[in-house]
Amino acid sequence: MTTFVDIHALQTLPPSNINRDDTGSPKSAIFGGVQRQRVSSQAWKSVIRRDFESHLDRSQLGVRTRLVADKVVARILELAPEFDAEKAETAVVAAFKAAGITLKEPKAKEGEEAGRPVSGYLLLLSNQQIDKLVQAIIEANGEKLPAKQVKEILDTNHSVDIALFGSMLADAPDFNVDAACQVAHALSVHGSEPDFDYYTAVDDVVRSSDDSTGAGMIGTIEMAASTFYRYANINLDALNANLGDVSASVEATLAFVRSFINSMPTGKQNSFAARTLPDAVIVTVRNDRPISYVNAFEKAITEVEGRRVVAARALASEAKNIEEAYGYEPVASYVLALGDLKEELAGLGESVTLKGLLESLEAQLTALTSQES
Secondary structure (H helix, E strand, C coil), rough: CCCCEEEEEEEEEEEEEEEEEECCCCCCCHHHHHEEEEEEEHHHHHHHHHCCCCCCCCHHHHHEEHHHHHHHHHHHHHHCCCCCHHHHHHHHHHHHHHHCCEEECCCCCCCCCCCCEEECCCEEEEEEHHHHHHHHHCCCCCCCCCCHHHHHCCCCCCHHHHHCEEECCCCCHHHHHHCEECCCCEEEEEEEEHHHEEEEECHHHHHHHCCCCCCEEEEEEEEEEEEHHHHHHHHHHHHHHHCCHHHHHHHHHHHHHHHHHHCCCCHHHHHHHCCCCCCEEEEEEEEECCCCCCHCCCCCCCCCCCCHHHHHHHHHHHHHHHHHHHHCCCCCEEEECCCCCHCHHHHHHHEECCHHHHHHHHHHHHHHHHHHC
């Protein structure tokens, strides 16, 4: 029996542009025949990964980079300052080659020396994998490592972010890690059209003169204000398979839930300071399948005032309709909500604070995983 954790959220943002397309406009999508503001799952996953750094140890996290040789050589010299840098670089390139991953010298800019070899694409390695590879190279005194040893290092000790979001290596598919977490694009629960902020910047020197007129520059920024429905789910069994440890899987799930709630994409934040928290969060633990409530908003909300409350009411109705029609009942459900939204969502689960949510979820998941083991 597979355990899933669903995380739903309603979150309202003031005029902002936290995730924009190639033209600078807030991202959008058509849903229910109506244009909605959208925040891509990639944008939110990126800041969730960065938020992990505030409450997880370095050993539990990974590094995503093409500058693999730079990273590993720097770690070798940090742990063994007497080690020759060129010898370390050669050993690192050989180690990755043994695993089927090619590192090539980058093209040097005119007048500059080429840097250390880089991969042809972003690699996501855990800090534990880096440290084990570094230790193996130091112990071998830079001699070529057996391919089997390198492959074992790169295929074990995955970090929390790799275990959750997965990793794909085009040159070495044996090292691919299937994601245990799925994150949906956030969609506004109502129709949304961008507005334009026309701004000017004054030249301070010109302004101080007696006959100054006009602006030093003018421009426009697109923005939109929306209430979003956000959704993600975690397959706890898949997460446990990736991490190889039940308690680590529970800790990773709690870290994800905390960061899902606290994180915010950074686009144009200096201009808009859209630093809100979710209006409501519903976390459900299931042993059947993950379920999104996004269709609660297939018909766009048209109310202008009290939109958050109307959205909460629609979400609660969708959840109850699904449960009645399909019989999918959660093992446990928790509701973290503000003000009037508490009443609208009261029937969906136990009312909790953020601290209470994390404590209750930890106890529930620990109990479930101990039963399975």
